[in-house]
Amino acid sequence: MKVLMAGASGLLGRKVVRELRAAGHEVHGLGRGEGSEVRADLLDREAVLRAVDGHSFDVVVHAATALQGKKMMRHQDMAGTDVLRTEGTANLIAAxxxxxxxxxxxxxxxFGYGYGNHGDRPLSEDRDAFGPVQSDVWLERHVGAMRAKEALAFGAEGLEAVSLRFGMFYGKGVTETTVLPMLRKRALPVVADQGRALSWVDVDDAARALAAAVERGRAGQAYNVVDDTPLGFAGHVRAVAAAFGAPAPRTVPLWLLRPAPLAHTIMSTNLRLANDKARAELGWTPTHADSADGLASLAAGVSRLAA
Incomplete structure (x- = not known):
């Protein structure tokens, strides 16, 4: 198939392009950078339509974010991605x-299922509401953008739409470039999990799932893409430290993170997802049952390369 991909130059995007091309598909990246085959700003509708004029594609993929280099501490760190999820999606549908x-x-x-405490039951795509209205203005902006992105895609007449709801990313290109340097600088305090947990997914596994969705995702369906075992944010960060021999993170009270409101919200959220649907319909399985095993494998691979 011929695939037009917004976000092809990002970390996830590069891995998805690798997967799709290995499967024999022709991929054209859409973006402003030199490496994009189709050059346009995704937020400029007329520029996007000019850039695709005369082209034909079978599938369009929207994996564009504005998160690269962001530490996800402030709500403003998500603002650019919120716009890409709304205006960018509308422009890609036109393309x-x-x-x-x-x-x-x-x-x-x-987090499209909403921030906060969802209890210990893993949420599923067909039973649990996606995009519930949030009481906080900033959180509603983030969740509302995810709600709108799916609504735009699923409501686009004549298009088979598929959405992938990823867990928190870790793995090659994420952990050793973001979390690990902060740990080594003692710049990543955590809050005690106190029974809270989040779902995680290795970014390479996420790329395999997205490529599978291009080929065989069921039209009109959303899929949770997460590993099997949720782990608290603090537990995950401590697993990074243990795997790489970095200093363990300091544990601080939750109120101390109020100057970093997005981090404060993420660390105080309890949200677990089920992956049964992705397994059954996409034929996808996570490489590692949990992020602690995945981190240990990543660290071992980094050590082998350095030896």
Whole structure:
């Protein structure tokens, strides 16, 4: 198939391109950078339509974010991605229609189920509401953007839409470039989990799932893409430290993170997702049952390369 991909130059995007090309598909990246085959700003509708004029594609993929280099401490760190999820999605749908694409696959994330305490039961795609209205203005902006992205895709007449709701990313290109340097600088305090847990997914596994969705995701369906075993944020960070021999993070009271409101919200959220649907319909399974095993494997691979 011919695939037009927004976000092809990002970390997840590069891995997805690798997976799709290995499967024999032709991928054209859409973006402003030199490496993009289709050059346009995703937020400039007319520029996007000019750039795709004369092209034909079978599938459009929206995995563009503005998170690269962000530490996810402030709500403003999500602002650019919120806009890409709304205006960018609308522009990509227009590009899909212009180029005759029959399918659109969009990236989303677990927090679209809402921040806060969801209890110990893993949430599923068909039983639990996605995009509940949030009481906080900033949180509603984030969740509302994820809600709108899916609504735009699923409501696009003539397009088969598929959405992937990813857990928190870790793995090659994420852990050793973001979390690990902060740990080594003693710049990543954590809050005691106190029974809270989040769902995680290795970014390479996420890329395999997205490629599978391009080929065989069921039209009109969303899929949770997470590993089997949720782990608290503090537990995950401590697993990074243990795997790489870095200093263990300091544990601080939750109120101390109020100057970093997005981090404060993430660390105080209890949200677990089930992955049964992705296993059954995409034929996807996580490489590691939990992020602690995945981190140990990543650290061992880094050590082998350094030896």
């Amino acid at each position: 899909a229609r212009e180029t005759g694409a029959r399918r659109i696959v969009v990236e989303s994330m677990m």
